[in-house]
Amino acid sequence: MDKHRHIVKVLSAIRQEVPTAFQVDENALETAVSEDRYSASGVAVWLLSIVGGLLGAITFLSFITMSGLNKSNFGMTLTGLLLIALSLLIKRIYNKPLTDTIGITFFGLGFILFGIGLGRYGIDQNLIPAALMATGFLALLLVQHFVFSLVSLLIIHVGALNLLHSNKFYDGMYIYMILLALALWYTCMAEAQILRAWPICRRIYLPLRLAVLMAFLSVLIWSGIKDNIPVTGSLLSPAALFLGLMVLMIFSKVINVLNISRMNVKITVYTISLIVVFCCFKAPAIIGSMLAVLLCFFINFRSGTVLSLISLAAVVARYFYDINLSLPQKSGLLLLVGLVFILFYIFTNKFWKADEKV
Amino acid sequence: MSKISREDIHLINTYSNWTTESLSAILRRHVYPDRQQWKLFLQLFIITLGVGFTVAGIVFFFAYNWNGLHRFLKLGIVESLVVLSLILTLISGQKIVVRKIIGTAAPALVGVLLLVYGQVYQTSALEYEFFLQWVLFISIWVFVSGFPHLWLLFLMLVHITIIFYMEQAQKNSSPSAVYALLSGLYNAAYFLNILLLKWRKAKIPLWFLQCVAIGTAIFATMGISNGIHHEPDIVFALLCIGTLIVYAFGVDYGLRQKSSFLLSLISLSVIIIIASIMLKISESQSMILVTGLFIILSVTAVIKMLSALQNRKENG
Structure with a gap:
């Protein structure tokens, strides 16, 4: 169907559902629909731009290395900053799909050169990630484009990880994990509030949601590998219990959606959830991935749900690989967990069948 | 009526005076999963975890070389499990997609059966032979299953077979x-x-x-x-x-x-x-x-x- 006709139909359907005070600037909307060709081209074009941009950046980096331009620290740093500025300028002046590949190439290459250039000055190790984070934050404020915002946010995340790791602030990793979990909760649960806040929030909502999820999952997967975070005393179990609490909170919301009112069923669901959460109190990576799956599905964030499921499979596999048990013990534990889930399935199935009859 | 997508809502929101409450209600009604979608998701999630953990437990069980168990018992247990999962797939009164998930366990258990067979009879088979047998024995199930997740698993197995075959049998x-x-x-x-x-x-x-x-x-x-x-x-x-x-x-x-x-x-x-x-x-x-x-x-x-x-x- 023509996009214009589709929007007109959607608008009339929405008008029937919302209060009469609802008003739309239809001319501006019409113009936006006419110009909104890029989003209509789909994910394939986004990916093409990103992969093309990255390949271009790698090729130009090879050129810079071969031509000896990388010998000057000042030259590298300045070229990096200039390329970042140029890419932002291109997107601000001409924000069309045609400038995406060149913009992404310059943006990516700029950050690489800027980072390498700073690294060679031998300055304080904390200053390099801090400078990259500040540049990423500035880029986020100046240009709100899906790929640019996503890259800027991920640079900020990598900078934060680097700061925590280089300062050996390992408990900080769990605090950061909890902060990311709260940020993911807010971006998922307060979609309407964010969309109605400042215009910049509305423009970066989609890359922000994806970046927060990717950052959260990366911290979970990284912390899920044995000995990556040395045990210091530590915030591991409190972090797991905090994430578990969030899982229980999301369950309470799911119970509302499922319209479960019988108290005995509620108690059973909470008890089983509590058992699952309690079993994972030494594995925040597992409980965090479960939280991500539930949050993403709650708002129909499909790619996020798939990423979270992959993360869940990875951290569970890693947990059982690392756990200090013999093969028969691991086997027994896996079978026990499997049987608990099968019993849970039988219970929920029976409940829903009975519920449908009612 | 045209289906209202998140993209439509975000676009209209940019040019409207929508209130947060009303926008939130529209998102809940048209974009977020409803009761039925949650039911299906939870059912699939729980049964996939159940079947996945159980099969993994069986794999770990037989990965340990149980010298005390007679070979008849070892092979018999795995064969019984293959048959059980197939029976559950064919006769259970579950949704078709749930039956297919249970049915996915059977081809996975065939791999365990071949592993146990190799252990018991010390066949010293090369990796590609093991994977080739696995691929051959489950191919008919895969074709008749009509389950894309199983097709993907099958493609991965053929992929691994080819890589091992080229490494071990076609070195030059x-x-x-x-x-x-x-x-x-x-x-x-x-x-x-x-x-x-x-x-x-x-x-x-x-x-x-x-x-x-x-x-x-x-x-x-x-x-x-x-x-x-x-x-x-x-x-x-x-x-x-x-x-x-x-x-x-x-x-x-x-x-x-x-x-x-x-x-x-x-x-x-x-x-x-x-x-x-x-x-x-x-x-x-x-x-x-x-x-x-x-x-x-x-x-x-x-x-x-x-x-x-x-x-x-x-x-x-």
């Missing part, structure tokens, strides 16, 4: 051979699915077709980009000709279906192959610079073409 073969075989595997899978779609009107999810198409493009690109750095041989020639035919078909099919995904994938693959050829001709600084410019300009041209195609699609 052409460097392009493994890529040619893998590319051929995904090509065959793609064509088979297209045929099923056209003639049997089978329901094949888009994600599965896209995964297979990505496999085809990756191994054709890797094979040709790698092959140009070696002495050309008959396998490399076959890979090039095969890729040319498949891509010609893919472009034609993509244009007819107006599939941005297929056209983007083929374009990207061709751009990478041409860039590799350029770097094979010369690795000088100027050629690297030209290659970088070529990548950016060609990707931009493809995006322009896809945008034009999208415009035509929207305007009928």
Whole structure:
């Protein structure tokens, strides 16, 4: 169907559902629909731009290395900053799909050169990630484009990880994990509030949601590998219990959606959830991935749900690989967990069948 | 009524005076999953975890060499489990998708059965022989299952078999051979699915077709980009000709279906192959610079073409 006709139909359907005070600037909307060709081209074009941009950046980096331009620290740093500025300028002046590949190439290459250039000055190790984070934050404020915002946010995340790791602030990793979990909760649960806040929030909502999820999952997967975070005393179990609490909170919301009112069923669901959460109190990576799956599905964030499921499979596999048990013990534990889930399935199935009859 | 998507809501929100409460209510009603979708998701999530953990537990159980267990008992337990999962798949009164998930356990358990068989009789089989047997024994189930997740698992098993076969049985073969075989595997899978779609009107999810198409493009690109750095041989020639035919078909099919995904994938693959050829001709600084410019300009041209195609699609 023509996009214009589709929007007109959607608008009339929405008008029937919302209060009469609802008003739309239809001319501006019409113009936006006419110009909104890029989003209509789909994910394939986004990916093409990103992969093309990255390949271009790698090729130009090879050129810079071969031509000896990388010998000057000042030259590298300045070229990096200039390329970042140029890419932002291109997107601000001409924000069309045609400038995406060149913009992404310059943006990516700029950050690489800027980072390498700073690294060679031998300055304080904390200053390099801090400078990259500040540049990423500035880029986020100046240009709100899906790929640019996503890259800027991920640079900020990598900078934060680097700061925590280089300062050996390992408990900080769990605090950061909890902060990311709260940020993911807010971006998922307060979609309407964010969309109605400042215009910049509305423009970066989609890359922000994806970046927060990717950052959260990366911290979970990284912390899920044995000995990556040395045990210091530590915030591991409190972090797991905090994430578990969030899982229980999301369950309470799911119970509302499922319209479960019988108290005995509620108690059973909470008890089983509590058992699952309690079993994972030494594995925040597992409980965090479960939280991500539930949050993403709650708002129909499909790619996020798939990423979270992959993360869940990875951290569970890693947990059982690392756990200090013999093969028969691991086997027994896996079978026990499997049987608990099968019993849970039988219970929920029976409940829903009975519920449908009612 | 037109389905209201998140994209529509975000766009209209930009130019409206929507209140937070009303926007939130619209999102809940039209975008977020309802009761039925939650029920299905939770059922699938729980049963997948149940079956997954149980099968993993069985694999770990038999990975330990139980010397005290008689071989009849070992093989008997696994065979019984295979039969049990098949019976549950065929007779349980569950939703079809739940039955298929339970049914996925049976092909996985066949692998365990072969593992136990190898343990008991000390067959000393090579890895590729083990995977080849596994592939052969489950192929009929896979074809009749009509379950894309199982097809993907099957493709992965064939993929692993090919890699082990080339490593262990064809050590002196052409460097392009493994890529040619893998590319051929995904090509065959793609064509088979297209045929099923056209003639049997089978329901094949888009994600599965896209995964297979990505496999085809990756191994054709890797094979040709790698092959140009070696002495050309008959396998490399076959890979090039095969890729040319498949891509010609893919472009034609993509244009007819107006599939941005297929056209983007083929374009990207061709751009990478041409860039590799350029770097094979010369690795000088100027050629690297030209290659970088070529990548950016060609990707931009493809995006322009896809945008034009999208415009035509929207305007009928």
